[in-house]
Amino acid sequence: MNPALVSVIIPTYNRQLELCELLDSLLLQTYNHMQIIVVNDCGASVDFVKELYPELAIQVITMETNMKHVHARNRGLLEAKGDYIMLCDDDDLLLPTHLERMLQAIEGWDLVYPDVEIFDYVIENGVRIPTNRFVFAYDDNPADMRKFSTFFSSGCLFRRKIVQELGPFDTDMYHYWDWDFYLRVSQSFRVRRVPVASALYAFANQGNTNMSGQLDSMRPYLDKLSDKHQLGTLPTKNFFLLLQEPEVMSRKAATELLWDGKPFPSRLVSAQKSSLNKK
Template structure:
């Protein structure tokens, strides 16, 4: 029997948290514990957690230290071999755990498992685009090779891993406030392949006020300096890092962090970027803002700027 420790990091998620927890309790697979780490929420999140009477739910309170510290604490407090991560505002479809357990049983020698997700907005659900094109398949694949221009194979609500991988990856980097997941995925990709279910089993709920949509100071973002040695002989890692450097370079340009823009840009091998991305790197700020404003009309996730601000 496979038992799973579900680690949920919670910080001011009162508008979403009840349905997130319910999506776990309504799973067709029921062999789990829930560890909800309340990261110093100042809203009603803690009372919402206390409103659940399921004995499998444990609530741990800490002063606000960030998602990395919350996840690290939840993993340390877990009692089962397999760890499932879930953000306090996302949703699992009822068969998520059952299908993930099937993949674990099918590939018992692997350590990292993930599924496809869909982004959900107020008025629509949009499945994300992956490099793996065959839907309804389960494959063992390389993380970097399949997460470059398409959506990341791993997200903080669609991954289950053996707790023992921490011996190789190390813990979440608590010095990274926004983008800590990317850093952790890199450490996973350097050490483990991913068993990927190319079927939507998770709904990521877009939240204008999440850290990724409100934190633009590069000092809180990954620098990727820890991986300069590994990227020399790993072309897929190098391309993955360069695409992420490109994204952060644009963020820096849009928010007038000129020195950091140059730092990210100079580390990029431009041949790893698409032609339009090379043009965007050279484009003036006003042009980039115009493109983002046009894209935001679709009312979907837009990087580098906060949406719906007045």
């Protein structure tokens, strides 16, 4: 029996270093039957990754215009051939047993997602060095997930039939595309949180992530999400302040920790050093 193919969709925009660290973490996976779809959202070329990582089945798609991350993910969905789809941001990292664990966990379910460790970092000599980290692990009671989503798409795995039945990610939700996706899927399919922090989510104060987005610009999208799913009035507080709310803190859950805290130096750094030494 042939192993199940997993299509990994990675939107990227001008983050070659981070993308290569993610690819190195995929190279270390104990389950390696993957179709890796890198969608370059009209940024600097990343075509070189196919040659840099010949062991990985990488397909690079370059968008003609910068359409932002949700459109890029949808473009990746069009190319997915796998029985399963896994989502990653270009600056995520996955621990070596992540995909194997997710495939085991999805038996009898349609979408599974891991707990994550969120880490701050600085870049030294082309490598992201973790400076702080904290565990993001919360119970996924359906009623609570309508008030504050603790679903991280990083490293989540789902059956391709979900997209075939529900359609692509909703670009109108933008900042909240993942919350919308979770709510839509959970209405019709079996969703499971896996209590293992096997995915790492990067956050740097100088970075441009959902957590550092301007609250005023995010408000219209939150209102659209609320109207679509009849969620009522939702607060637009800073992400980290929301985590301090008693109602959210009461949802904290136990999880298995796997990361030793060490950085993931990429093959790109080694290649650049080798190139410099030859000059």
